[in-house]
Amino acid sequence: MLNVKVYSGNLLIGTADLFATDPPMGVAGGKLSVTSDYGKVRLAIDSLNSNPQPDWSALDLKALTNDGKEVHSVGGILISDLVDVYIDEAPDIDILGIADAYELWFGTDPAYRAYYGT
Secondary structure, eight states: OEEEEEEETTEEEEEEEEEEEEGGGTEEEEEEEEOGGGGGTHHHHHHHHTOSSOOGGGGOEEEEETTSOBOOEEEEEEEEOOTTTSTTOOOEEEEEEEOSSHHHHHTTSHHHHHHHTO
């Protein structure tokens, strides 16, 4: 598990405990525990989720570990917020294509170990 702080630009919009969700593709995901600033980007997230070809770069999403290291990803960061459908469910966050430190951060995760047989 990797605990991260999630930012949109300079706004701290939430924190998340990430788990290996697709080890061969370098994907990690979890539930986003939102901050009060999340409301400032929520409408944009809703719009992106309903767009068949969303451009998430406008939100300038980034995830930082507790020691301040950025979680670099090839495929970006996606947030799925279904609060209108599932009232009490936190948004999902997925970080796609983590390459540089995936094994370091998720090497002991059960999904990682199951896939790589370690």
